[in-house]
Amino acid sequence: MSTGYNFAYLDEQTKRMLRRAILKAVAIPGYQVPFGSREMPLPYGWGTGGIQVTAAVIGADDRLKVIDQGADDTTNAVSIRRFFARTAGVATTEKTREATVIQTRHRIPETPLSEGQIMVYQVPIPEPLRWLEPRETETRKMHALADYGAMHVKLYEDIARFGHIATTYDYPVLVGGRYLMRPSPIPKFDNPKMDNSPALQLFGAGREKRIYAVPPYTSVKSLDFEDHPFEVQRWDQACALCGSTESFLDEVVTDDQGGRMYVCSDSDYCGERRQEQGQ
C-alpha cells in the first residue's frame, strides 16, 4: 500500500457525499441520483463512475474483484484492481465466490451472486430515454410521470427493421415496476441475472454524474412486446476451452485464414470449470 493517500484515494467528505447519493439510490430503485463527480486518475469512459462508487463502499476487510468484458486480466481490470490495492490496501481476488465487491464493465459474472456481495457497474450513459429525448428537463419529467411508452418506439423500430428486437446490449429494463433504467452496456444475456438478485447492484456514471441502484431482491424486467417476448442470445457452439453451453461466448479470431473459436467471456468461470475437469 502506498502512503500519502487517504483510504481508497478519495477524501472522507467526498465519500460521505457519495454514500448519501448511494443511500438515496438504494431507497428509490432505478432512480438516477445526481452527485458531485470528482476528477479521478483515469480518463472518462474508463470507469470513473464505478471507481468512485467502489471507493465509497469499500472497507479494509473487503475483497475486490474487477472485471472488464468478463475477464479479470485485461488492462482496465488490472489497473483498477491495482489502484485499490495501492490506495486502500484491500485484498483482491479473481474468484467471483470470494469477492465482496465486484466492479464490472460490460458483464455480470456467470457464477450466481450471493447475499452480501456488491456489484458496481461502470455506466457511460445513464439515461435510458436519451435516444428519444435530448432534453434533460423532459426526460426527468418523463421519469417523474412514469411516461415510458415512447421507449417501445425504439423496440418497434428494431422489429420493423430486423424482424426481431435487435438491441443486444444496454437493453432497457423496468426496475421495481417503476423506474426505467439502463443496465449499462452489459449484453442482454445478463439481464435476467439482475432480476431478484441477492446482491446489491450499484451503478456509477462519472461523466454524467449519476448514481443509481438495484437493491437485493428487486424485480428487474426487460421491456418487450406481447408477441415479441424478451429473449437472450444463444450460440450454436459450446466454449472451446471448458465446453460450457450456458455461458456468454466471445468470438475470438485465431488466424488470418478465417479460423475462429468461441470461448467464455467470463475468464474466472471458464478457468474454474477447466480446473474441475482436470481433476
Next chain:
Amino acid sequence: MNDHPLLRVNGLTHMYGARVGCRDVSFELWPGEVIGIVGESGSGKSTLLSCLSTRQRPTAGVVEYDTTDQGLVDVYGLSEPRQRMLMRTDWGIVHQNPRDGLRMGVSAGANVGERLMAVGARHYGRIREQAGTWLDKVEIDPTRMDDQPATFSGGMLQRLQIARNLVTHPRLVFMDEPTGGLDVSVQARLLDLLRRLVTDLGLSAIVVTHDLAVARLLAHRLMVMKDGQVVEHGLTDQVLDDPHHPYTQLLVSSVLQP
C-alpha cells in the same frame, strides 16, 4: 344529446411581457364543429392555439374541456399526467411544419404507432396493423410503412402527421396552418382528405390559417383576429361573404381572384 360544448373558452388572455399575444378571447366549440381562426401573421392565432392546447399557460382566462369521465373541467387545473394523457388520447395537434410533429429518426409506422404505445399498446402485430390502416386512410401507400419520414414529400409528411394524430381517435384536433408550405394541388387533396376525415370521424377541430380558401372549405364558423383580439366571428359564409368589420373587409378583398 349534448347539452354542453366540447370546449369552452372564457376571457383567454396571454401577454408576452407588455406585449399582447391574444386578449380576451371567448368562444364555445361544440362536438363535430370546425372553427377556423383567420388573421394576418402576428395577430395572435398561434398563441391562442398554444394556450388552448395546454402548451402555453395563459396569463388569464379559463379553458374548459368536456372530458369523458368528469365533464367540463378547467384544463389548466388538471394534473400534468392528465394533461399529457389528454394530449395523446382525446386531442391531436397538427403542426404547420410536419417535422415539428413527427419523430424524424424512426420509420413512418413507428411514428403512427407511437401514440398507441404511449397509451399502453404492447402487441407489435396489432400496432402495426393499425398503423397500416391509418396510413391507408391518409392515402400513404402502406408499403412505405418502414421508410423513414425523411424520404417522404412535404404533402406526405403532413398526411403522416395527421395519421399519427388520429390513430387514437381524438375528439378534438388543433391544426396550425395544416396546408402551409404545400403547393396548391397538394393543398387541395389534403383539404379534401381533412374534410372527409372530419365528417367520417365526427371530429371537432380548431384550424388556424391565414388562407381564407382553407377556412371556407374546412370551417363551419370563423373567428377573425387582429392585434390579439377577435374582431369578428360568425358562420364562415356569413363572415366571408358579408364582412362587417373593416379589417375583415380588407382581408376578404385582398384575396386574389383568378
